[in-house]
Amino acid sequence: MKAEYAVETARLEKIYRSRFRGREVKAVANLTVRVPVGVKFGLLGPNGAGKTTFVKMLLSAVNPTSGAATIFGRDAREPEARRPVGYLPENHRFPTYLTGSGMLDFYSALSGMEERQRRRRAAELLELVGLKDWGDVRIKKYSKGMLQRLGLAQALMHEPRLLVLDEPTDGVDPVGRRDIRRILNDLTGSGVTIFINSHLLSEVESFCEYVAILNKGHLALEGKISSLVGGRGYRIGATGVPAEAMEEIRRSGASIFPGAQMDEFQVATREEANETIDRLRAAGGLIESVTASNTSLEDVFIQTTSSERAA
Amino acid sequence: MNESLNRSHNSVWLALISDTFQEARARWLFWGLFGLSSLLVGIFLFVLRIDVVQGAVSFMGIESTERPIYNIQKFVNVSYSWVSIVLYIWGTFLAVFASSGLIPSVLEAGRISLLLSKPITRTTLLMGRFAGNLAVVGLNHIYLICSIWIIIGLKTGIWAPRFLLAIPISLFIFSVLLCAVVLVGVISESAALSVMVAVALMLISTILAQRQIVVKLLDSQWSRDLWLGFYWIIPKVYDFGVAMKDIILYDRNADWISPAWTSALFGIAVLSGAIYIFRRRDF
Structure with a gap:
């Protein structure tokens, strides 16, 4: 399935x-x-x-x-x-005794790739991340940026x-x-x-x-970035909204700010705001507020984390 | 489907073992181990060139053909058995020092999280590293013991294949100590502590092995039981060395079975503990 x-x-x-x-x-x-x-x-x-x-x-x-x-x-x-899954960890410590190609080979072998496939893919990816000439050089000679690019190649090796x-x-x-x-x-x-x-x-x-x-x-x-930022948007506050309705609204693309007093729903357009209000009311929720907003992701982030801090 | 899964499983094991080799080589452990083994081989060659030794060998050789006051075969076998003890102690000490850092290094933050994100179990990861360690040390044991065997064989003309049993025997006792190194490494991530524990086990085993004398000296039953209890729990590095000497000497009374199974049991229990802790740890 x-x-x-x-x-x-x-x-x-x-x-x-x-x-x-x-x-x-x-x-x-x-x-x-x-x-x-x-x-x-x-x-x-x-x-x-x-x-x-x-x-x-x-x-x-x-x-x-x-x-x-x-x-x-x-x-x-x-x-x-x-x-x-392909993963690039934060503060990674790749084995410095390996070369770039050796490192790609080792981690992709752990992912179950066959040798011939590994060799072909490593050459492709080293070229893609701009490290074609560095494949045979030990990782300890790499700069931080080069390590990051090599890490990305590693994450992409087995076509995750x-x-x-x-x-x-x-x-x-x-x-x-x-x-x-x-x-x-x-x-x-x-x-x-x-x-x-x-x-x-x-x-x-x-x-x-x-x-x-x-x-x-x-x-x-949690939500769609387009409904949080990028020009005008609408924020709807409501109480008593059942979990199923929250899920349905989330699926429609609205961003949800769960709160202790009331839940807030951020949408991008007037039409979406009206649809969301209809859904909320149909589910038995009570509309507490509707406000127009004009925010960047930074505004959203600061607002979200500082309101949490205040709470 | 099954074949491709098997292939992928094999490639994981091969990758883990070969990575341990590469790390041992890069950390100079591999070269250090082989360098020091070569030093011992060199010392051995030098000793055999000393006049007294050379004279003794010639003397034994000549006398055995004319007037068998001493059995040359027995003389060489005794030499083999004592040499095997030296190699056993030397090889085990070196191996413990060389492998102590190979588990903690893999647990470094930023390295372990990437390894754990791969589709392998934590048990496979730890056992792959364990197998890699064993392979590095096994190669060194083969090199060291075979070199000495060839030297003695060429010098005396007597080839005692039983001497080569020192390879699996030394490797077995090392694998038991490695289980302890792995457990300490998984808990503490400290190479120094891993070495301390392994060396302590070797020394304690030597003390505990004097049980027949000590038990007579102890004045209470509980202290005797305690001593014997520890004796049975701790891996029998000393007893195994003695057993190896006897086996090489064709001594049919060599007691190797009980040191073998009790040491193996210790290794299995400790390694299972290491796996259990490793599986539950957060990185």
Whole structure:
């Protein structure tokens, strides 16, 4: 059966306990996120929001305390679930004793690729990321930007269906950033889902279609970027909205800001605002406010994280 | 389908083992191990060139043909057995030092998260590294012991194939100690602590092996039981060395079975513990 979501989590939670004092820190709390297949999805959040913990739970480097995560409908804890995933970690430490080609070969062998296929693909990708002449050079000679590009090649080696990139342009110069964006843009339309974890709002705003903002370990906002930014939009506040209706509205493309007092729904056009209001009322929700807005992703981010802070 | 899965499984194991080799080579461990083994081989060659030794060998050779006051075959076998002990201690110490860093290095943040994102189980990852370590040390043991065997064989004209049993025996005891190195590495990520524990096990095993003397000296039953309890739990590095010497000497009474199974049990228990902890850890 074809999965609807590349990534789907349900009430995912991670609590770290200190070994001796028994103190608890909730790194990720009750997180439910859905990333549709084939989209470009950005995960934002201030430092310590739980973004990397969330990604590591998806890729089984961190064991969740509770909740579930699936990748293309398969339990993320199963090794086979990770076969279609290409991953570029943040602060990676590739083995410096390997050459560029050797590194690509090693990681793709772990992904189950055959030798002949690995050799062909490594040559292609080294050329794609501009490291054609560096394939036989040991990684310890590479600059930070070159390592990042090599890391991207590594993530693309086995032609993944889901690409998870943690701070992909970290340490890369502007030209390198443009090149990385170009490579990722070329994947658009190929059905590859791109999941970017970044603190660079402009990068996410210019590249991604969907965004989720994490704050203090929980989901502060999730939705389509086009309905959050880019000219005028409308924000509707409502109370008493059932979960099914929330899900239906999310599917229609609205962004949802869950709140303690009331839930807010951000849409891009007047028509969408009216449709959303109709849906909310039909589901038994009470409209509390409707306001016109004109925001950038930075405004949304600051508003979301600062209101959370105040709460 | 099954064939392609098997191929992919094999390529994972090969990649993990070859990566351990490459890392050992890059960290100079591989060259250090082989360099020090070559040094021992060189010392051995030099010792055999000393007049006293050369004279003794010639003397034994001549006398054995005319007047067999001493059995040359037995003399060489005794030499082989003592040499095997030296190689056993030397090889095991070197191997423990050389492999101590190979588990902690793979657990470095930024490296382990990428490895864990691949479609392999954590058990495969750890066991691949374990197998790689064994392969590096196994190659060194083969080189060291075969070189010495060839040298003694050429010098005396007597070839004792049983001497080569020192390879699997030394490798077996190293693999048991490696299990402890892996467990400490997984818990503490410290190469130094891994070495300390492995060397401590070797020394403790030597002390505990003197059980027949110590048990007579201990004044209470519980302390005797405690000593014996520890003796049975700790891998028997010392007893195994003694057993190896006896096996090479064709001693039919060589007691190797109980040191073998108790040490193997220790290794299996410790390695299972390491796998369990590794599977539960967050990185």
